[in-house]
Amino acid sequence: MTFTNTEKIYWPKEGYTKGDLINYYNSIAPWILPHLKNRPLSLKRNPDGIEGPSFYHKDAGEHAPDFVTVFPVDSKSSNKVIDYIVCNNLNTLLYVANLGCIEMNPWNSTMQHPDHPTWLVIDIDPSDNNTFEQVVETALAVKEVCDKGGLPAFCKTSGASGMHVYIPLKQAYDYDQVRDFAHIIAGLVHELVPDFTSLERSLAKRGKNNIYIDFLQNRPGQTLSSVYSVRPVPGATVSTPLEWKEVNRRLHPGQFTIRNISKRLDAKGDLFKGVLTGKANMAKALDAFGA
Numbered sequence: 001m002t003f004t005n006t007e008k009i010y011w012p013k014e015g016y017t018k019g020d021l022i023n024y025y026n027s028i029a030p031w032i033l034p035h036l037k038n039r040p041l042s043l044k045r046n047p048d049g050i051e052g053p054s055f056y057h058k059d060a061g062e063h064a065p066d067f068v069t070v071f072p073v074d075s076k077s078s079n080k081v082i083d084y085i086v087c088n089n090l091n092t093l094l095y096v097a098n099l100g101c102i103e104m105n106p107w108n109s110t111m112q113h114p115d116h117p118t119w120l121v122i123d124i125d126p127s128d129n130n131t132f133e134q135v136v137e138t139a140l141a142v143k144e145v146c147d148k149g150g151l152p153a154f155c156k157t158s159g160a161s162g163m164h165v166y167i168p169l170k171q172a173y174d175y176d177q178v179r180d181f182a183h184i185i186a187g188l189v190h191e192l193v194p195d196f197t198s199l200e201r202s203l204a205k206r207g208k209n210n211i212y213i214d215f216l217q218n219r220p221g222q223t224l225s226s227v228y229s230v231r232p233v234p235g236a237t238v239s240t241p242l243e244w245k246e247v248n249r250r251l252h253p254g255q256f257t258i259r260n261i262s263k264r265l266d267a268k269g270d271l272f273k274g275v276l277t278g279k280a281n282m283a284k285a286l287d288a289f290g291a
Contacts, residue, residue: 001065001091003098010049010102016236016258018049018100024230024258025097029090031265032104032228034276036093039106040071040084042223047100050232057099060085067091071111086111102232103159105223109171114220116171119275120178121224122185123214124163127203130211132161132253134196138211139163139247141192145185149285152278154271159231159239161253164224168278175220181282182215184291189213227272230258240264241271 006019025032043057060070060083069092070083087093087104096104108117124138139155142165146153154166167185169178183199190197190213197213200206217224225231225239240256256264 001094001098003094008049010046011234011236012049012051013234014236018098020236020258021102021230022094022097024236025093026090027262028228028265029093031270032226033087033090033093034270035227035272036087036104036106038086038088038110038112040073040086040111041096041107042105042221043085043096043099043101044103044105044232045100046102046232050102050234054232058082058084065091065095068095071114102230104226104229106226107221107223108218109175109220113171115174117169117173117175117178117218118171119169120167120182120185120280121217122165122167122182122189123158123212123217123224124165125212125214126161127206127208127210127212129209130196132251133249134193134211135161135163135253136247136249136251138189138193138197138213139165141189142185143244143247144192145188148188149185149288151280151285152274154241154275155244155247156227156239156241156272157237157251157253157256159225159229159237159253159256160233163247164239166272166275167280168275169282170277170279172279173282175218177282179215179218181286182218184286184289186213186215188289227275228261243268243271 008018046054069086069088071086073082075082126135151167198206198210229239231237235254236258238256238261
């Protein structure tokens with residue numbers, strides 16, 4: 001492969017370059033590729049780094065290399081077939097990084113089971129007026145609800161200001177079922193922390209001081225930054241899986257970066273591997289919730 005503009009500065013404060021980003025994904029490939037395998041990607045490109053303009057790019061285009069797998073989707077909104085890039089190998093991962101994609105945004109489902117997500121996700125999305133301690137408290141409320149329902153739950157930093165909690169499903173349910181179930185979980189979480197959370201998507205209705213408990217990420221084509229994905233924010237932070245005992249007041253959203261994540265992986269392994277292999281039982285959880 002030929003890499004272009006590798007000396008271009010992507011993180012001005014830290015001095016990290018596009019080459020640093022490519023080197024990171026090269027080193028992290030054994031860890032991130034299982035979480036991207038067979039999943040169409042929505043590409044968000046930052047060709048001039050985190051302070052430059054960004055844009056979304058969905059179609060692989062006719063110039064994509066032969067090693068790139070694509071998944072064709074008939075788009076009703078654009079009235080054409082979109083060939084989504086599917087990241088199934090190291091070359092594709094580095095090709096996408098060379099396009100200026102700082103973050104990797106995979107679907108919740110695979111191309112083999114496009115209508116049945118692998119997981120349910122609760123996206124804990126704070127406003128600028130929320131503290132990270134409130135984000136942590138909300139994540140722990142999600143864990144409390146999951147424990148009550150007998151649901152396995154895996155937590156990761158978003159790499160920015162929020163957190164994500166994943167519930168493995170192993171393609172057992174369709175998107176409508178998963179979205180409705182996520183709505184129930186979000187409602188129960190809101191009951192535990194009502195003073196600073198909301199289920200309202202509209203900022204005007206939500207209020208400027210509330211965390212959005214986003215259950216609508218559980219829809220076809222929606223994406224979140226993958227585990228081990230870099231984020232286009234200062235510090236070159238990485239979306240990092242956590243042990244639940246680490247979800248406490250000492251946690252800081254910027255503590256995991258492209259410079260220290262490899263050492264953590266060597267020590268702890270892939271804390272998110274259960275997301276790909278576990279399977280929650282929604283019916284039993286609903287009985288436990290009394291729904």
